[in-house]
Amino acid sequence: MHIDLTGRTALVTGSTSGIGHAIATAFARAGARVVVNGRDEKRTDEAAARIRAETGNPEVHPVAADVGTEEGAEALIAAEPDVDILVNNAGIFAATPVFEIPDEEWLRYFEVNVLSGVRLARHHTPRMVGRGWGRVVFVSSESAVHPSTEMVHYSMTKTAQLAISRGIAQAVPATGVTVNSVLPGPTLTPGVEKFIADRVGPGVPFEEAERRFIAEERPTSLLGRLARPEEVADLVLYVSSEQASATTGAALRVDGGVIPTLIP
Template sequence: MQIDLSGRTALVTGSTQGIGAAIAAGLARAGARVAVNGRSEESVAQAVAHLFSLVPGADFVAAPADVATEEGAGRLTEQLPRVDVLVNNLGIFGAQPALEISDAEWRRYFEVNVLAAVRLTRAYLPGMMEREWGRVQYIASDSAVVTPKEMIHYGMTKSALLGVSRGFAKEAAGTGVTVNSVIAGPTHTGGVEDFVYELVDRDLPWDEAQRAFMRQYRPQSLIQRLIEPEEIAHMVVYLSSNQASATTGGALRVDGGYVDSILP
């Protein structure tokens, strides 16, 4: 399958590292102009330099802004008024006992993981609908379906994204714009390495710690390993393409078979 995103501008929120950076690289390899987003100019500049080393000759644009705030999102949309592919990847996570999650933490998780994506969708979806082409995606999680007891506030936000995605897909019905969620399974990133070591013996070598984590906390996984960020990016690049024009309103799984369901 030859995916060509030449002439398209993509914005990937939270793309200075991890899954977001892998998505940015994947979209750039397909020919898109890619806006790299993070909260600070320094982190974005470092990420852009690294991405150029991975995809020489690509068209990366630095787009620093804290999109979890109205002010930050406003600055970003002024800098980048037109987007053809919006990938709402920004998210925070962490383990905390359910009964110890404060009101402030519930609000913070909702603001960052859900409202930031809603705000940018409101900003960019109308232009996509007018042009009769566009792609909006939300990076959800297996936690949207299988709520982990150690971080139910995170799971709640990812469940919310599935509803947000389906609703905006209906809003865009018949316009040529598609809206989907990608349900990412347990993925190997630097942040996840830290998270794994919060839950298993810190003295274990990484390979052993990863296996122990999967056995104890994610035993449903059919691949019995963490997913690599590039594997999530492959799905996002496909959904961004013309080839995915009939896929909308969906929640597509890249979860290693973690969710025990025959439905997508």
């Protein structure tokens, strides 16, 4: 399957590293004009430069803005008021015992992981409808369906994304705009690498730490390893393409079989 996004503009939030960076790179390879977003201007500029160098696509543009705040979301919208593809990838996670999570942390996770995508989708989706074509993708998680005991607040936000993406899809039927969520499983990103190292303990080679984490904390994995960001990006690229025109309102798994259910 050849996916060509020439002439499309794609915005990927939280794309300076990890899954977001892999998604932005995949879009650039497919010929899209890509907007790279992160909170730090230097890191965002560097990420965009890496993608330009790696893909040979000069149309990769950095916009530094903290989409976890109302002001940051507004700044990003002002910088890029019209996009064809919106990927709500920005998010935070950390392991905290559920009874020790204070109110402000619940609210912070909701604002960064959920409201960031709501604010951007609220602006961009109607404009996509007006143009007759668009793709909105929420990067959720297997934790949306199979909550992580060690980070219930994170799981809560990922479940919320499923309801929001489905609800927005229902609000724009038969318009040429599709809205979906993608559910990665444990994926080898810098944040997850640190997360696993912290849980397994110091002095353990990462390959062994990865094996222990999957065996002990994600034993339902059929993949038997962490996914790679590029593997998640491939699904996001597809669902953002013309070829995925009949896929909307869906929760699409790229979880390595971690979720022990048939649907989603």
